[in-house]
């Protein structure tokens with residue numbers, strides 16, 4: 001491998017992930033503080049209710065399953081999986097079946113949403129360029145994700161790729177400066193998928209995707225203290 005190829009692998013898979021995390025956290029905080037009223041999903045439901053029900057629900061259900069699958073697959077240490085009897089091949093098959101089904105649900109919703117945004121005049125007129133970019137990037141990342149699982153199924157009979165990818169992610173979070181080298185051995189489908197995934201996280205603070213935080217943080221609603229409503233006289237309302 002040439003030193004040029006090594007250098008761009010290092011930049012994309014060794015440096016970019018940290019840049020993305022910094023921009024994601026600091027950029028989102030800055031938007032929350034400086035432009036709190038822009039913090040929204042920019043829902044277009046009011047302009048047209050017809051297709052949004054199936055589009056938004058299918059997409060979000062698929063993506064929530066994909067998110068859980070990515071966390072489980074990438075963050076669980078290989079020793080734990082082995083101890084539970086989940087060999088790399090079984091792990092890979094589980095990912096292909098569960099991830100593949102979630103991907104089909106998510107992409108069906110996304111196609112409905114993209115079609116609606118392109119063809120509904122009211123929705124299109126109210127869209128900003130970034131709304132189209134977000135849809136385009138999401139379509140690209142899911143299509144590349146499906147390409148990854150098909151490629152794994154056909155050409156990786158041992159499940160080695162998923163082990164390398166898990167090693168890369170856990171290595172990044174434990175500040176192992178050699179973690180990026182895992183990516184040198186994975187197929188190009190995976191490299192392209194991860195690159196587009198990183199770009200999506202990078203633009204979160206600057207687009208409607210910022211509402212992802214609200215989605216995940218809304219679980220705290222379940223454990224928040226009761227709100228006490230008081231009348232003008234200061235007594236709790238009945």
Ligand code: HEM
Pocket residue numbers: 063066069070095096098099100102103138141142144145146148149152161162165190193194197198200201
């Ligand atoms: C930096 C962010 C991301 C990383 C590191 C990542 C990593 C991965 C990995 C390692 C796989 C398995 C590839 C294989 O089979 O060898 C995968 C699959 C997939 N990813 Fe991602 N991904 C990211 C973001 C996303 C996003 C934002 C989406 C969609 C919204 C997505 C959708 C998918 C889909 C549909 C699959 C195929 C089904 C599955 O295996 O779960 N990914 N991703």
